[in-house]
Amino acid sequence: MKLKILAAGILVASFISFKxxxxxxxxxxxxxxxxSIGAAHYFGDLNTRAQLNRPKLxxxxxxxxxxxxxxxxxIAAHYAKLGYSDVYNTHNEYMYRRNLSFNxxxxxxxxQGDFNFFKFVPGDPYHRFTxxxxxxxxxxxxxxxxxxxxxxxxxxxxxxxxxxxxxxxxRKPYSTMAFAFPxxxxxxxxxxxxxxxxxxVANRFxxxxxxxxxxxxxxxxxxxxLLPDGSKSPxxxxxxxxxxxxxxxxxxxxxxxxxxxxxxxxxxxxxISFNLTSYRCPTAN
Numbered sequence: 001m002k003l004k005i006l007a008a009g010i011l012v013a014s015f016i017s018f019k020x021x022x023x024x025x026x027x028x029x030x031x032x033x034x035x036s037i038g039a040a041h042y043f044g045d046l047n048t049r050a051q052l053n054r055p056k057l058x059x060x061x062x063x064x065x066x067x068x069x070x071x072x073x074x075i076a077a078h079y080a081k082l083g084y085s086d087v088y089n090t091h092n093e094y095m096y097r098r099n100l101s102f103n104x105x106x107x108x109x110x111x112q113g114d115f116n117f118f119k120f121v122p123g124d125p126y127h128r129f130t131x132x133x134x135x136x137x138x139x140x141x142x143x144x145x146x147x148x149x150x151x152x153x154x155x156x157x158x159x160x161x162x163x164x165x166x167x168x169x170x171r172k173p174y175s176t177m178a179f180a181f182p183x184x185x186x187x188x189x190x191x192x193x194x195x196x197x198x199x200x201v202a203n204r205f206x207x208x209x210x211x212x213x214x215x216x217x218x219x220x221x222x223x224x225x226l227l228p229d230g231s232k233s234p235x236x237x238x239x240x241x242x243x244x245x246x247x248x249x250x251x252x253x254x255x256x257x258x259x260x261x262x263x264x265x266x267x268x269x270x271x272i273s274f275n276l277t278s279y280r281c282p283t284a285n
Contacts, residue, residue, distance in 0.1 A: 032273035034064070036059065037058070038058050040057070040081065040082055042212065042263070054088070056082060056083060058269060060077060061077055070115065070116045070120070076111075077110075078110070081106070082211070083103035086099050099241040106140055108140035108141075108180060116130040117130055122196065124190075132186050134186060142178070142208075156210075161239070167219065181205045193275065197271065199271070207262060208262060215259050218256050221248075224236035
């Protein structure tokens with residue numbers, strides 16, 4: 001009698017387990033629609049030591065198309081702010097005296113591939129968490145600016161390194177569009193059949209060295225025309241601000257930035273996404 005009861009219990013448990021597995025397998029995650037919020041940070045000629053002391057806002061939205069339980073393809077749009085100043089470079093006297101700074105808004109549109117380490121099945125308590133890696137390509141818009149006497153000046157039109165001047169015909173005005181190549185890691189956790197949460201850190205390698213308006217050498221103050229009253233123009237004052245810290249260092253030919261290294265930026269974001277699912281009949285196998 002006891003053996004019959006035990007056998008019956010095993011049979012019932014097996015049936016329940018089969019039914020649950022069939023339910024999870026019958027739900028197919030087609031994709032996710034999500035949103036992100038976090039911080040952005042810049043690395044480049046004004047931040048050569050990858051210091052993380054001036055984070056700024058980053059927000060985004062994305063659609064991820066799933067191809068099975070391990071691979072996804074994501075289209076994402078981001079808005080972020082970036083900025084830095086030589087005031088933070090107290091470790092380097094020359095950079096501190098250089099006294100340059102910038103801010104910019106970033107508008108980015110990207111395509112990324114996501115690769116899960118673990119099987120990820122929304123609604124399945126045994127496959128609700130996975131770390132993943134992401135990589136892709138994006139296009140972003142930027143336009144660096146700085147403040148002088150409380151007034152905002154966009155730096156690109158000023159040609160602070162002689163761009164667009166007869167004195168330096170080889171230095172063309174840089175574009176406000178550039179490519180970015182995201183590479184990062186993340187984790188995501190399924191709360192229920194409909195909602196996932198996650199966290200991601202992805203660095204952007206870019207094709208521009210002018211995200212901060214700093215790249216090559218000084219061209220000298222005499223290359224910038226004076227105002228009618230004989231005073232320096234905003235371009236002349238913003239191309240070399242070392243006068244605010246003492247002796248002027250911005251003589252022609254002296255290094256202003258490092259043209260051999262492109263600028264970068266990173267996003268660290270929390271995400272929430274909503275699953276888009278469909279139903280299929282489970283297989284007999």
